[in-house]
Amino acid sequence: MTTASVLIVDDERDILETARMFLKQELSTVHIEGDPTQLPARMKTTDYDVILLDMNFTRGVNDGEEGFYWLSEILRLDPQAVVILITAYGEVDLAVKAMKNGATDFVLKPWKNQKLLGTILSALQLRRSKREVVRLKETQEKLSGDLDHHYHEFIGTSPAIQRVQELITRVAATDADVLILGENGTGKELVARAIHRQSARRDHVFISVDLGAISETLFESELFGHAKGAFTDARHDKAGRFEIAAGGTIFLDEIGNLSLALQAKLLTVLQHRRIQRVGSAKELAVDFRLICATNMPLHEMVFDKRFRQDLLYRINTVEIRVPSLRERTDDIPLLAEHFLARYAQKYKRPGMKFDKAVLSRLKKYAWPGNIRELQHAVERAVILTEGKVIASEGLLTGGVTRQPVTAAPQTLDEMEKLFIQQALANHQGNVSTTARTLGLTRTALYRRMKRHGI
Numbered sequence: 001m002t003t004a005s006v007l008i009v010d011d012e013r014d015i016l017e018t019a020r021m022f023l024k025q026e027l028s029t030v031h032i033e034g035d036p037t038q039l040p041a042r043m044k045t046t047d048y049d050v051i052l053l054d055m056n057f058t059r060g061v062n063d064g065e066e067g068f069y070w071l072s073e074i075l076r077l078d079p080q081a082v083v084i085l086i087t088a089y090g091e092v093d094l095a096v097k098a099m100k101n102g103a104t105d106f107v108l109k110p111w112k113n114q115k116l117l118g119t120i121l122s123a124l125q126l127r128r129s130k131r132e133v134v135r136l137k138e139t140q141e142k143l144s145g146d147l148d149h150h151y152h153e154f155i156g157t158s159p160a161i162q163r164v165q166e167l168i169t170r171v172a173a174t175d176a177d178v179l180i181l182g183e184n185g186t187g188k189e190l191v192a193r194a195i196h197r198q199s200a201r202r203d204h205v206f207i208s209v210d211l212g213a214i215s216e217t218l219f220e221s222e223l224f225g226h227a228k229g230a231f232t233d234a235r236h237d238k239a240g241r242f243e244i245a246a247g248g249t250i251f252l253d254e255i256g257n258l259s260l261a262l263q264a265k266l267l268t269v270l271q272h273r274r275i276q277r278v279g280s281a282k283e284l285a286v287d288f289r290l291i292c293a294t295n296m297p298l299h300e301m302v303f304d305k306r307f308r309q310d311l312l313y314r315i316n317t318v319e320i321r322v323p324s325l326r327e328r329t330d331d332i333p334l335l336a337e338h339f340l341a342r343y344a345q346k347y348k349r350p351g352m353k354f355d356k357a358v359l360s361r362l363k364k365y366a367w368p369g370n371i372r373e374l375q376h377a378v379e380r381a382v383i384l385t386e387g388k389v390i391a392s393e394g395l396l397t398g399g400v401t402r403q404p405v406t407a408a409p410q411t412l413d414e415m416e417k418l419f420i421q422q423a424l425a426n427h428q429g430n431v432s433t434t435a436r437t438l439g440l441t442r443t444a445l446y447r448r449m450k451r452h453g454i
């Protein structure tokens, strides 16, 4: 017995009864209806998986117009409805036209029971797939909404950040490729997401790819996808990030970290806007908006031949430089208060505030890790401060350059912390470069920094 609800609408009583008798043995719910005007009321009370609909109801009329009318009504009430038309011999032209108008299939009267059941079961599959698509779409919207949530608030009133906001608005109205430059933690991803959110592609996906975290061997398969059997682990066909981003925006973060070999591969895709899954001969045209970001000096790298000039020109139709926090110290108090409100709520510490002296001290500090560093500092202070007032000491401790570690480390753990701090300081707080020098991925380094409270 298959769990499914089916409705048959026909004016011939005996046909309805025979069909019901047979289908009841196979399907959990079978309703019959002789009067099509009851359709809306029936659809209100029951969620039908499949509706079988006769084309003609008025005696002597067989132009199918009634069938077309009720087909459009059903689809208006439920755009995902799956409708099978019942047609008489000689009405195949009508049936074809009906399928063009949204019907899923048709059966000829008189039918063989097994044939009827077969048609209903395959229509049922279609209904399930349609439902699954809707469900997945909703899940995806919910997940990307959650992800995007943290990147919604764009705090800052300084002239430097206002210029960035103006550029975002202007560039979002176009489909131009954008290159975002700026130090670590300045808000490059925030800018990329804001462009997407304000663009015509806002209802499609935003796919963020950290190129620094993808190994050389997995690069092509991750970005372009692979066909089943393309390599040992390729057990299924898999779409790459470019394909998933179709219709939306793809954000390639840390583009300055790509090797020259991978730069060449990326360039080919960007030039033709076509991809080929690894192990497949087919080329696929993909429509995406490209936003790249890096904290590396790409123009200098072109000069040193570490970055391809043609790739730079391909990606930097518009360049946006996000200022460091040092260049917009006026925004520091605003940002600090913003993060304080967020974390006081998250950690259920209402009424927390900064000591009077704190904000001006924060403005004097260099913030090599920019907004992310400020954000972590405030989060740590909210967690660690005992009373309600956060003093400078509570905020400006455990930072990268601020705290010269004088005492010799006693344990391996302390040694690791010191080592990471020094490596970070040597690279002006640049996490990607530091990770590379230490032989770690960015994620692994972030994990260690978190563990050590750096």
Ligand SMILES: Nc1ncnc2c1ncn2[C@@H]1O[C@H](COP(=O)(O)OP(=O)(O)OP(=O)(O)O)[C@@H](O)[C@H]1O
Pocket: 150, 151, 153, 154, 155, 156, 182, 183, 184, 185, 186, 187, 188, 189, 190, 191, 253, 295, 371, 372, 375, 431
């Ligand atoms: N203007 C802003 N207002 C509020 N929050 C911000 C702002 N800019 C950045 N942030 C926050 O700072 C954090 C770091 O931002 P983001 O990840 O966009 O930086 P990034 O430049 O892409 O960093 P990385 O170079 O490490 O990839 C995020 O949590 C982001 O929400």
